[in-house]
Amino acid sequence: MSGRLVELELDCPLAKILRSPPTSGIRIYWLGQAGFIIEALGKRIIIDPYLSDSLAEKYRGTERPHTRLMPPPVTVDETGVIDLVLCTHAHTDHMDPDTLKPLLQQNPRTNLIVPRAARSQAVDRSGVAEDRMILLSGGEIFSFRQGITVTATRAAHETLETDPEGNNRFLGYVFDFDGVKIWHSGDCVPFPGLENEIYALHPDVALLPVNGRRTDLSQNGVPGNFSLKEAISLARSIGCPHMVAHHYGLFAFNTERPEVIDAAAQSTKSPxxxxxxxxIAFTWTRI
Known part of the structure; x- marks a missing residue:
């Protein structure tokens, strides 16, 4: 879809904005880490929200205490009416019980999309019955509302993993909003077939993690993601004109420096x- 992604400075706190109904256009708000709120066609969608401090409690006193470097921009109570909730995989900074349970309680008619391979974790962490869940694996499509579909894409959180039935443990999602396509890759690294899979879906915007990966973390249960260079290369190879770099700035042991991202943005013409x-909000402006 012909258009461009524009950064819009917010003139008031995000919590105040979310008290109003969602925009009829397309806006994207970052919640920190891999979390986003996407407003489109009058609906509000939230993906991978981590709005608590549950990991700091879990890892207090350990080698990696998971202390927040930035507070969440809103509390769960301040997110407003949410029409759809999605989690890309079962790691707590993407499927957080302290966020999901109150979020879904205050939105009792809202569905939760999760990987089919993470069904049991989702039941436990969300507190909702399975009949409120949409279970997907790579390549499957969910038609949410007229003009809005969600396509699950495979992701490799360092490795491609499936459950015994062949369902992908890690997913990304391509949102199609009446022809404008936004891809959230989930936590992912390059793997054979990824470029062709996403190129065929023609995303206009790619939301990509850029914190990279380190052997010492991977060997201790902290798998990584695209490096900034890999994310840029992927966006270019799939013909995606706009990339939003995220998954940084939350935990000191697993991040990328903002100035490095900004320098890459200054020196890169495409994407x-x-x-x-x-x-800020990212807004899609048609040309």
């Missing part, structure tokens, strides 16, 4: 690189 930031 257009944006750094996810609190205090």
């Amino acid at each position: 257009v690189i944006h750094r996810a930031r609190q205090g």
